[in-house]
Amino acid sequence: MKTNLIILLIAVLLASCSSSNRISNSWKNPEATQESAKFQTVAVFAMVKNPDMRMDVEESIASQMPNTIAVPSYKMITNEELADINAVKQKLNERGMEGALVLSVRKVDEKTSYYSSGMYPSAYYSFGGYYNYAWNYMYDPYMYSTTNVYVDLEILIYSIKNDQLIWYGESTSVNPEGIQQTISELAVSVKNQLVEDGLLDPAR
Numbered sequence: 516m517k518t519n520l521i522i523l524l525i526a527v528l529l530a531s532c533s534s535s536n537r538i539s540n541s542w543k544n545p546e547a548t549q550e551s552a553k554f555q556t557v558a559v560f561a562m563v564k565n566p567d568m569r570m571d572v573e574e575s576i577a578s579q580m581p582n583t584i585a586v587p588s589y590k591m592i593t594n595e596e597l598a599d600i601n602a603v604k605q606k607l608n609e610r611g612m613e614g615a616l617v618l619s620v621r622k623v624d625e626k627t628s629y630y631s632s633g634m635y636p637s638a639y640y641s642f643g644g645y646y647n648y649a650w651n652y653m654y655d656p657y658m659y660s661t662t663n664v665y666v667d668l669e670i671l672i673y674s675i676k677n678d679q680l681i682w683y684g685e686s687t688s689v690n691p692e693g694i695q696q697t698i699s700e701l702a703v704s705v706k707n708q709l710v711e712d713g714l715l716d717p718a719r
Contacts, residue, residue: 528546536668538708542615543682550682551674552714554614556584558591558607563617563648566594576618586610600643607675614681615642615673620648621685622667640680642673651695665689684708 561572566589570667573587590601591610596602639645665687672682684705688697709715 536686538684538704539688541708543712544681547681556612557614558586558588558612559619560588579702611664612675617671619669621669631632650708
């Protein structure tokens with residue numbers, strides 16, 4: 516039985532999440548439904564330059580998906596292959612991935628920036644288009660060394676079969692201290708937003 520989209524980002528039980536890592540803006544594909552947003556297998560991508568950080572982030576995200584087959588992309592795709600979208604798609608198809616979750620750093624600044632227009636570059640609406648876009652504009656995670664740093668994140672969920680964006684969310688992490696805490700807080704925020712956006716049954 517396929518699992519609901521909630522399984523993509525379900526976190527360990529938390530009473531609440533801090534003001535950091537809340538979803539500030541989201542978009543849902545108007546054609547997406549709770550049924551179409553069910554994936555049995557999901558590839559997890561962290562669009563960061565440092566291989567060790569990529570591994571840590573992808574493992575942290577995958578660990579929040581206990582009831583689905585969540586595969587960190589580094590286990591399927593080498594660092595050298597990341598720049599080749601055709602190689603990436605081939606590996607995903609070979610492994611039978613139905614969905615992809617992409618976490619990317621959109622901006623690093625000392626001032627919070629929000630992107631609430633709801634309009635995104637045309638590249639965002641297909642997995643291949645966004646992948647190439649994000650790959651060419653990755654931030655180095657080790658740049659985040661000063662205090663009061665605001666890291667604007669974007670979370671995207673794609674259907675690999677249809678090559679379509681299912682859901683998009685934006686969040687700002689303030690002075691992130693640890694991967695696990697950041698991912699756990701973000702998972703709760705995404706879960707709540709998916710309910711609000713109608714892609715997740717609140718009774719589940």
